[in-house]
Amino acid sequence: MSARRFLRVFGGELRYQLTRPLFWVCLVILFGCAWGLSSGFMRIQAGDSDVGGEKTLITSQLAMSFVLSILGGLFYTFFVAVQAGLSVVRDEELKVGEILHATPLTPGEYIWGKFTAILTTFLIVLASQLLFHILFNHIIPNADASEFRGSFALSSYLRPALLFVVPFLILACGTLFALGERTRKPILMFSIPVLFIVVWAFFIIDWSPSWLDPRINRLLMWADPTGFRWLNETWLKVDRGVAIYNQAPIGLDFTFVASHVLYVLLGLGSVAGSHLTFARRRRGARVPRSQLAAARAALEAGRDLVPAGADEDTSFRDEKPIAALGMRSTVPGFLGAVVSVARFEAKNLGSQPGLYLFIPLIVLQAIENGYFRTGAFDTPLLLTSGHYAVITMNTLTLLVCLLLLFYTVESLLRERNTGVAPILFATPVPGSALLFGKAVANSIVGTVVLLAAFVGGAVVMLIQGKVAIEVQPFLLVWGLLLVPTFLIWSSFVMAVLSITRDRYVTYAIGLGVLILSGFLQTMGKMNWVGNWDLWSAVTWTDFGSIEPNRWAVLLNRLFYLSVGVLLVAIAVKLFPRRELDSARVVDRLHPKPILKTVLRMSPYWVPPLVLGIVLGLQVQQGFQGKAVENRQRDYWRKNILTWLDAPFPYLAGVDLDLTLDPDDSAFSVQGTYELFHDQDKPMESFVLSVGDHFEDLKWTLDGEAYEPDDRERLWVFHFDPALAAGDTVRVGFSHHGRLPNGMTKNGGGMGEFILPSGVVLTAFSNSFVPTLGFNPERGADPKHPLEAKVYPKDFYVGKTRPAFGSQRPYPVRTRITGPDRLEYHGVGVKVEESLADGQRTVVWQSDEPVNFFNVVGAAWDRWQGDGTAIYYHPGHDYNLEEMGKALDAARRYYSEWFYPFPWQELRLNEFPGLASYAQGFPSNITFSETIGFLTRSSREVNLSFMVAAHESAHQWWGNLVLPGDGPGGNIVSEGMAHFSTILLFEQVQGLQGRIEFCKRIEERYGDDRQVDSERPLVLTDGTRPGDTTVTYDKGGWVFWMLHQAMGRDSSLVGLKEFVRTYHTSVDHPVLQDYIATMRPHAADPDAFDAFVAQWFYEVVVPEFKFSDVKRAEKDGHWVVTATLENSGTGTVSVDVAATRGERFPKHDEEEPKDDGGIAGAAAGSARAATADPSADASTEDSDETYQEQRTTLVLGPGESRSLQLECDFEPER
Incomplete structure (x- = not known):
């Protein structure tokens, strides 16, 4: 190998790579990331959140490892794929390969020179990225992030880069360079980033349920070339404390070192393999010697190579008129041209091997996102057609848009790259037909992905065997919402390419738009006007469909479809069918030609302009818009100092008359609060907070019309004379409104609503009734929250006010009127119900006083238990047995253990899953469809039983016993539940x-x-x-x-x-x-x-570690010895056992009971000990009787003790 020729190749390739637009686009992206990350918004979530508390730094080794491993996987992959994978292909397209290889240049000099230049390019990018971070973290730092920034240490930047990014770059550059040289297919190289995103971002680093086998977890660490999964599972997943994150160097283990050495060897080995295959290809195909000898002999004899006995064909010499050929020429129509172009492009797509690899992977990712999706406690969820269609939208949108970006660009440039552009563009085929035909063919990619994803989802639902497959949700969500996204994106890509006329600039702009969209979504700066891809905007409920955003989605799709038409018009007008004429371009830049063009294009740009303005105004006027936000802030600013700790009377009785119109999200209410003053001093005034959506408010005080003071939706009632201690007052109110009042800002669900699919209203908020007192959380700045209140040590001595609800339980009567297709439930018992003129009127009255109340309505079926009932969606009967068992058992055993259940019936009501939560209102539990009704129970997790048991416990802890307002109060409610x-x-x-x-x-x-x-x-x-x-x-x-x-x-x-x-x-x-x-x-x-x-008064976390675990047979017995250390804090007792057999075989229905358990007598959090790490622990399918020998140890912090267990059986664990 000649060093001079190697350096010539290296220098030429390096100069080219450093002057490419993609190189500078990559630097710009990393520059922007460094600037954005200097604010500290993406940092390790640990440290003391109190003002002045120690925070995790963004400049430590672990913090930079976290950032570099993520950015390396997200951004480097695409740029490496394009620049490394197309390096040899570019020379082939430019027809310079024949010239280069006619020189003394060897394959090794050529291949290694190019690879080294590309690797050097990205090492320069990496060095620039480190300089960007140093610049924004230390030289021109963000003043708002001073508490997240430490002193400069070069090792904090170099060590993470060398450990995490450099091995990844060697692997990526080497393997992608070799793959590009081997296949010579540009489209395959553009698809590689999609493959990586599918496997890495959505599975390798993201999937880690608590029940995952540690061996599989370790295997996934080996499979992650960026090292992020290893970093997360080893250092970040369990909080290790701010001292370690800020000061400790990165500790490595065998898995990390071995895997990264393997990545480097694999990358270099791929280049070596590319060297060999390139040399073999350069020599050409080998011809057998027998064929060479026969051909040489035939040439020497002067004979041609026509087989013996074959007659020479002389028909071509006969002269015939050209008309005899039967040829004819016509100008193709628009549809005919579209069909012809689409047919040709479709055939070409069918020959692309990348589609046969990446489409199944995208579909598998969509299925994984649905089938392996987990809820609370990592519980697997059941798929329904609508939920599956919605939860896979983001995945399908991102991956298909990336594929469409690459395939659309390559399709539009194919004629130019193959040299047939002058011929095709000289034909009378309209440019619009040409572009539309290509777009139709490329849309096949998205269509095939959606069809395959539908089949995959259907198979999963069939395997689960509980949910029926429905086609309508897929047609609605994918057909009417997702397909327009693909059309809009394809139109955008065509327009950009028509304007720039450059493949790589188009890729850069397309990726920039995707990155910018993701950034705006992450920062909460996106709304319906900018959300072109409906990212995380659509919610689904089986009670209805895409509520509560139907109108917003419709306007959004109409707006972007009109934008798509405009982009197509721009693409057709600017599509380069002829060479660029600079003089004509300059001439067209004069004002008059520009004005004519703008007016001529007005049918295309006026509709999106009008629709965009309408949509923007709807967002601004919606309940999450800027106007409402300002009014909420005024509420907080005007009242925080005056009314924060002001006393107020407590509810002594509630009477409501509520009318609902779910189809219009409207309600009207007329009600009365009976208020009781239990303070020692007379009360001169009190306040009621009302919702921003309340209209035409009218008040009465003790039956007389009254006009309280309005302090930005905080109404002040004055007493003259003052209300004496022990007195009561009746406040009447009437108003109407809509909930939600307008559209959301950027989609998503909500916790309380009045919709055609159902109704959820609570007295905790101002959703439909006034609330007593000032709410300090309403209108508070979420970016600058107030510091936690410091309570006196004896704050609980004497009378402590409740954390929520009223000082004492009170009676509630609720009269509800609404469409008869829905049922309506309130707290207590139903004392009256009537149907008239399509309206249902029910009256609910508390049979025992309550501390708060709610209203819930939907179209339900009913499951009846023993003093319990479940009201559920007719199609959600999958977990009724488990939930009913929990309700019946809760009512029976909680009554025995704590206090008799005071209400007549314990009801559980399912509501549309626009938010995932459950609440235990007295006698009237509300339960989202996504919490327990659509979960898959297993022996590890039974969420439907758990949530039903937890919320039922709130009938006692949170209702009968109302927790106090102060530290530890809510633990009496939630911890006790x-x-x-x-x-x-x-x-x-x-x-x-x-x-x-x-x-x-x-x-x-x-x-x-x-x-x-x-x-x-x-x-x-x-x-x-x-x-x-x-x-x-x-x-x-x-x-x-x-x-x-x-x-x-x-x-x-x-x-x-x-x-x-x-x-x-x-x-x-x-x-x-x-x-x-x-x-x-x-x-x-x-x-x-x-x-x-x-x-209760300290924070201790014991952590047990075994060492020197041995087992041996002695005198017919087995002896297990080990050393157990408490490397954590706290003094605890822990049970240690040597066992054989499966303690809880899967086929056993009855569970054994004993008085031990994993906590032991005084309850540490110990786990079972493995007697021999090499023992076979796979006995789940065995019928062997479970045997154990256990002992109990008491260990303080840092203490260790040896133990010995004698067993009459050979222990396995």
Whole structure:
């Protein structure tokens, strides 16, 4: 190999790559990313969220590894595919290969010179990217991100780049260069990024349910060339604390080092293989020696190569008139030309091997996105046709648009690249027919993908065996919403190519539009006017269809279809059928020709202009528009200082007359609040908050018309004389409105609504009735939230006001009128119902006082249980048995354990899944269709039973016992509901059900907790990141551990006393009150105090590690020895067992019960020990009897102890 020739190839290729538009586009994109990321919006989510608390830095090694691994996978792949994969192909297209290879240049010099230049190009890009980050992080830093920025350290940038990006670049450049040289197909190289996005972005780094086998997880780490999955699973998934993220270097393990060495070798090996195949191709095909000898002999003898005995054909010498050929010439019509062009392009598409690879992969990704989609607790979801069509829209949109970008550009440039453009463009085929024919052919790509995705979804639904396949949702969602997206995108690509006349500029602009759209979506800056691809805008409910955004979707599609027509007109007008005439271009830039062109094109640009203005005005005037946002902010600014902590009377009674018009999302209400003043001092005034959508408000006070002061939708009522303590007052109100009042800003669902598919209204918000007091969250700036309130240590002493609801339970009467096709439910019992003139009128009255109320309506079927009922969508009967079992058991056992259920019936009402939540209103639980009705239960997760049990528990914890307002208050509601769910799992589904649920919430706590923000349970108020899992999961676990430590009987006695004490009390409990009530029932008060001090007043997380695990046979017995260390915090007891057989075989219906469990007596969070790591643990299909030998150890933080277990069986784990 000549160094001089190698350097000539290297230098020429490097100069070309550095001057290409794609190189500079890549730099611009990375420059913009560095600028945007300097704000700290995309950083490791850890650290203390309090003002002044230590935050994770964006300049640490781990932070830069996080950023570079993501950007490397997202952006480098496309540019490497184009620049490396087409390097040899470009020389072939320019016809310079024959000249180059006629020189002494060797294949090795040519191949390695080009590859090295391309790799150097991207190393320059990487170096530039690091300089961009250094520039924006340290030289011209973002002033708003000072708390996220650390001091400059070169290693924080170089080490992540060398570890994560450089191996990926060597792999990508090498393999893609070799693939391009081998196949010589440009379209295949443009499709490679699509393949990578399918496999990497949507599966390898994203799919990680809690129940995933660790071996599969490790395999996926090996399969990720960017290293992001390894980084996430090893360092980021479980919060390790801000100190580690900000200061620790990246610790590597065998998986990372070995896989990245393999990536480098694979990349270089691919280039070496390309060297060999290129050399072989350059030499040409080998001809057998026998054929060469025969041909040489024939030439020497002067004979031709016509086979012996064949007659010479002389017919071509006969002269015939040209008319005898029967040829004729006509000008093709528009449709005929379209058909001819489309037929030819379709045949060419059929010969593209890339489609046969990438279309199935796109379809598999769409199916994976549907079939493996999980809900809460990583529960697999059941597919229905409508939900499957909607949840796969984003995936299909992105991937098909990328394919259409490449195939449309290559289709339009095919004639020019093959040299037939002068002939074709000289024909009388109209340019519009030519473009339309190509567009029709390319649309086959999207059509085939959609048809294949439909078949795949249908197969999945057949495999699940529960949901019937419907075609109508696919026709609506894909046919009317998704297909126009493909048409719009194809029109845009054609227009851009017609204007730029350059393949790579078109690719750059197309990718730029996709990236910009994604960025705007991520930053929340997108609305219906800009959302050309309906990204995450469409919601589906089986109760209706694409509510609540029907009108917005219609306007959006009409607007963009008209834009598409305009783009087609531009493409036809500017499509380059002839060479560019600079003089004519300059002449047409004069004002008069421009004005004529604009006027001539007015039929194309006026419709999108008008539709865009209408759509924009609808967004601005909608309930999420700027006008409403400003009014909400005025509400907050005008009242925060005056009314934040002002006292107000409490509800003592509610009487409502509600009329609903779901088809128009309208309502009118007339009602009365009876208010009770329980403060010590006289009250001179109080306030009621009303919704921004309330119209024609009218008020009465004690039956007399009244005009309160309006302070930006906060109405102030004055008393003269002041309202004395213990007095009551009646406030009447009437108003009407629409909910939702206008369209959303950018699609999505909502928690409360009045729609043709159903009705959900609650007294927690101003959806349909006024609420007492000032709401500090309404109108608050989400970008600058207020710091959490600091409470006095003894804030709970004396009378503590409730966290929500009223000071005391009160009676509620609700009269509801609406179309008779729907049923309407309120709290209490139905005392009256009538039908007249297509209207249904029902009256609901509380049979026991309540603390809050709601209204829910839909078209339901009914499941009847023992004092329970489930009202559900007629097609959603899949999980009724599990949910009904949970409701019946909850009513029975919670009544036995805590307090008798006071209401006549416990109802669970399914509502349209425009938001995924459930709420336990007294006697009237609301349940989204996406929470439990459309889930697939397994032995690991039974979400339908869990959510039904949890929400049923709120009849006691949150209704009968209303938590206090302050830290630890909501844990009395949500944590206690989780604890009750644990009890019910064990009671109904046995030990296995309880263990699996406890494992899920333990895993979720480990994944979601934020170490530096976490406070002890008694200080947790829900304002910090990670507080949700602390409130629900840790709270439930700690209550369960205390239950075990006290003993079941003592614990239940204490819980009964707790409910009796606070059921009707005006002092509402927090955790300190719960502890005080339970302590007298503890058999060992000192142990109780130690437990409370550790788990309620501290933050401890034990972590157990085994070492030196051995097993040996001795004297007919098996002896297992090991060392167990608590490398975490806290002093806990843990059960350790050596086992054989499957503890809970799949075929067993009855679950064994014992008094042990994974928590042990005082309950650490230990897992079963493996007696021998090499032992075969695969016994799920075995009928072998389960055997175990266990012991209990108590370990403090940092302590380790040796253990020995003697077994009468050979242990497997």
